[in-house]
Amino acid sequence: MRRPRRKAEDTRAEILDMAERVFTERGIAGSSIAHVAQALGMSPANVFKHFHSKVALADAICQRSIENMAAQLQALNVEEPAPDRLRSVAHQLMAMHLAAFKTAPYMIEMLLILSETEMASGARYGEMIEGLFAGLIRHGIDSNVYYCRDIPARSRAVAAAFVTILHPVFLVRTPMDELETRCDEIVELVNIALQNPLAK
Amino acid sequence: MRRPRRKAEDTRAEILDMAERVFTERGIAGSSIAHVAQALGMSPANVFKHFHSKVALADAICQRSIENMAAQLQALNVEEPAPDRLRSVAHQLMAMHLAAFKTAPYMIEMLLILSETEMASGARYGEMIEGLFAGLIRHGIDSNVYYCRDIPARSRAVAAAFVTILHPVFLVRTPMDELETRCDEIVELVNIALQNPLAK
CATH class of the missing domain: 1.10.357.10 (Tetracycline Repressor, domain 2)
Structure with a gap:
């Protein structure tokens, strides 16, 4: 079971892993931060805390x-x-x-x-x-x-x-x-x- | 004044010149053989006689x-x-x-x-x-x-x-x-x- 308070670094890595999957499935043009958040069961605001744009996500x-x-x-x-x-x-x-x-x-x-x-x-x-x-x-x-x-x-x-x-x-x-x-x-x-x- | 019966080579060059203009103005994605024909005052069929596709035109x-x-x-x-x-x-x-x-x-x-x-x-x-x-x-x-x-x-x-x-x-x-x-x-x-x- 996941610990409720996790390190920012772990969350960041988790977001990147999921973004890779979403980008692979939908292409970058067809993906948004919202798609990544949804796939993670997170709020888009939470993803935005780590990555301010789809380009920043792609860059990372x-x-x-x-x-x-x-x-x-x-x-x-x-x-x-x-x-x-x-x-x-x-x-x-x-x-x-x-x-x-x-x-x-x-x-x-x-x-x-x-x-x-x-x-x-x-x-x-x-x-x-x-x-x-x-x-x-x-x-x-x-x-x-x-x-x-x-x-x-x-x-x-x-x-x-x-x-x-x-x-x-x-x-x-x-x-x-x-x-x-x-x-x-x-x-x-x-x-x-x-x-x-x-x-x- | 143009001679009514012109060489195929001249027509070909004329089509290419106009296609260059049309492609410059509209981009290739936004251009068609019909656009080039219209700009020349020719029928699309006449252009098609010389170039069978937009790609053939771009290639030439x-x-x-x-x-x-x-x-x-x-x-x-x-x-x-x-x-x-x-x-x-x-x-x-x-x-x-x-x-x-x-x-x-x-x-x-x-x-x-x-x-x-x-x-x-x-x-x-x-x-x-x-x-x-x-x-x-x-x-x-x-x-x-x-x-x-x-x-x-x-x-x-x-x-x-x-x-x-x-x-x-x-x-x-x-x-x-x-x-x-x-x-x-x-x-x-x-x-x-x-x-x-x-x-x-």
Whole structure:
């Protein structure tokens, strides 16, 4: 049995879980805070105390899924040489994005419809991806296989280069074998750039 | 005064010009073949003789604008060394895409809404962009500044790497200075990749 006085954090997580279900069933455009409240047996006012708008709710769901992704990526094997590591991470990232868009199609709706609103999760996502590539580049430099003077600039360019295997606009209607080939071709381009000793 | 019997090609061009105007005014979703016919003072049946659907019409407009873009790009100065040429072409391409989306916002609608339909112009666009980069890479190899074993694969990866400065999803809401920096950073990544002598 639930304790009558629960922590705000637990309520927040419970609201997010239910919002994910409601968004999955009805789509974001067809959902409202009231729908989420009703599904929880809560008053809309109670949900509003935690999330001031549907966009804030969508934003928080994205944040949570980005944090999950970042945690999974950190758990990946880091023993490989840098160029192999880049290949593994790129394919893993692509698989995670594909899985997310498959199990939660409202994520695509969020990206396409709500991209006009400034969502904190958008910036957080950019940081996560660029930070990920910055870490890979640093690892390669430390082991003398990568050369790079400006890691932040290079990480941004690398993140941009991988967009067609991460963004749903390019991802969802492309056959899997084509995606795998494309991913390998971009990995190869990025690896020969990072391995160019003249860029030292 | 118009000659009563005109060539099919002229009628086709006239329909395309008017369709561009109608699409600009009403958007693609709000336009029909009937609207275009009415604006031309033609019967819808006459328009249908040339274009069997609104999508076919949109496709033909895209084709024409891709051909114009390709012609403009071919006229660009080719006297620069390959790495500078890549930089010029990338910035020029970005400027052309920005201009197209600004003067013809229905192009964005076409890309976003009609991307589920198989349009011949989509394939033609991919060929144009990849062919452009293949030409630049070949030029660099001929002048001994670029190294590349598999030109088609490398061209595909380079085209993918530049997507965030060409596709409206990334283009239309990004400030100009940020776009210029991003373009330069991707050019730098691609140039050091193509200049890596180890990729010979």
